[in-house]
Amino acid sequence: MYNFDEIVDRKNTSCAKYDALDLYFGEEDLQPLWVADMDFKTPNVINDAIINRAKHGIYGYAKPTKKTYDLVKNWMKKRHNWEIDTSWISFVNGVVPAYSAAIEALSKEGDEVIVQTPVYFPLFKSVKENGRVLITNSLKEDNGYYTMDLDDLKSKITPKTKILTLCSPHNPVGRVWNKNELIELANICIENNITIISDEIHADIVFKKFTPLASISNEISNITLTLNSAGKTFNIAGLNCAYAISENKEILKKYENIVRKRELSSINVFGFTALEAAYEFGEEWLEQLLQYLSLNIKFTKSYLEKNNSKIIFVEPDSTYLLWFSFKNYSISHAKVKQKLLKNSKVALNDGTSFGTEGKGFFRLNAALPKTNLEKALSKIVTHF
Numbered sequence: 001m002y003n004f005d006e007i008v009d010r011k012n013t014s015c016a017k018y019d020a021l022d023l024y025f026g027e028e029d030l031q032p033l034w035v036a037d038m039d040f041k042t043p044n045v046i047n048d049a050i051i052n053r054a055k056h057g058i059y060g061y062a063k064p065t066k067k068t069y070d071l072v073k074n075w076m077k078k079r080h081n082w083e084i085d086t087s088w089i090s091f092v093n094g095v096v097p098a099y100s101a102a103i104e105a106l107s108k109e110g111d112e113v114i115v116q117t118p119v120y121f122p123l124f125k126s127v128k129e130n131g132r133v134l135i136t137n138s139l140k141e142d143n144g145y146y147t148m149d150l151d152d153l154k155s156k157i158t159p160k161t162k163i164l165t166l167c168s169p170h171n172p173v174g175r176v177w178n179k180n181e182l183i184e185l186a187n188i189c190i191e192n193n194i195t196i197i198s199d200e201i202h203a204d205i206v207f208k209k210f211t212p213l214a215s216i217s218n219e220i221s222n223i224t225l226t227l228n229s230a231g232k233t234f235n236i237a238g239l240n241c242a243y244a245i246s247e248n249k250e251i252l253k254k255y256e257n258i259v260r261k262r263e264l265s266s267i268n269v270f271g272f273t274a275l276e277a278a279y280e281f282g283e284e285w286l287e288q289l290l291q292y293l294s295l296n297i298k299f300t301k302s303y304l305e306k307n308n309s310k311i312i313f314v315e316p317d318s319t320y321l322l323w324f325s326f327k328n329y330s331i332s333h334a335k336v337k338q339k340l341l342k343n344s345k346v347a348l349n350d351g352t353s354f355g356t357e358g359k360g361f362f363r364l365n366a367a368l369p370k371t372n373l374e375k376a377l378s379k380i381v382t383h384f
């Protein structure tokens with residue numbers, strides 16, 4: 001059994017979550033529950049592979065090998081029942097750099113890109129930074145549960161709409177979109193010649209069946225560029241190794257041209273080492289991680305209920321990111337934020353950073369030992 005209860009001191013490890021509190025929250029004395037990485041050690045199968053690679057002593061430029069491609073292919077087949085070909089895979093140094101490159105590759109300046117908000121903020125920030133027009137298609141919320149608003153989506157499509165960004169599973173609302181929702185969405189894009197960029201980085205951390213968008217049909221695969229990585233799954237995001245997948249040669253070529261132009265394809269040698277070890281030997285650890293996260297999520301739900309908390313919390317289908325609504329409190333968003341920081345002394349992500357729809361929400365990262373989760377919840381509940 002792996003020990004997810006172990007408390008690991010992450011301070012002074014150039015760790016954004018712990019060492020940059022002052023920079024982002026203006027104080028250091030906070031329990032960090034923000035950045036989407038986990039407070040668990042990556043499994044020894046990965047650590048040992050990295051140590052062995054380091055013992056070699058030469059760290060020149062790295063390239064993926066046949067084995068790297070085969071492991072990605074096998075992972076998609078085994079975990080997600082998706083058959084892909086080596087020629088569809090393109091390695092890159094992160095999902096966010098890949099996304100930005102894809103925006104440039106698959107649209108022109110002034111074109112419109114539709115993003116379903118609230119969502120992980122680089123997915124809309126990159127659109128603007130690339131000089132494209134951001135169109136938001138807000139998700140519909142019903143007491144903390146989210147669905148897509150496809151009527152609104154249809155009404156926003158114009159001849160200038162070239163890309164739809166899908167976050168699947170969705171950060172921060174935690175939905176695993178079901179197959180029917182994905183088919184309906186994709187059909188609208190097929191009818192309107194819109195390419196879908198599907199960010200599937202959270203695909204492995206799911207508590208119900210996940211369907212990769214492009215696995216549904218050839219027609220859908222033909223309009224999709226999928227982005228993924230082992231970064232979230234195995235807590236190796238700092239090793240900057242990710243990949244894009246597309247069956248459509250034209251889409252992949254356009255995307256790779258921009259990746260080359262932006263010099264994004266050179267990947268840290270330890271990134272490949274970790275990815276290979278993870279996909280070859282990491283499944284047992286992942287299964288146990290999923291059980292631990294699921295218990296943390298259930299614990300959170302019952303803790304809030306037992307303490308008669310007015311926080312609205314719907315258990316996510318995916319991710320360890322918990323989307324807390326404080327809308328039942330008759331205080332402003334700014335006041336909630338202040339109380340979390342000054343009274344509860346916890347650092348959560350501000351919901352409004354995911355879009356205006358995030359007003360009243362804060363995102364709590366529950367990928368931490370249960371004792372520390374309990375401490376955090378107790379500090380929150382005491383002041384709310």
Ligand SMILES: Cc1ncc(COP(=O)(O)O)c(C=O)c1O
Pocket residue numbers: 036093094095096097120167171199201202229231237242
């Ligand atoms: C939806 C989503 N995409 C991408 C990323 C980051 O990907 P990368 O670190 O590979 O750039 C995150 C990290 O939180 C995320 O939640």
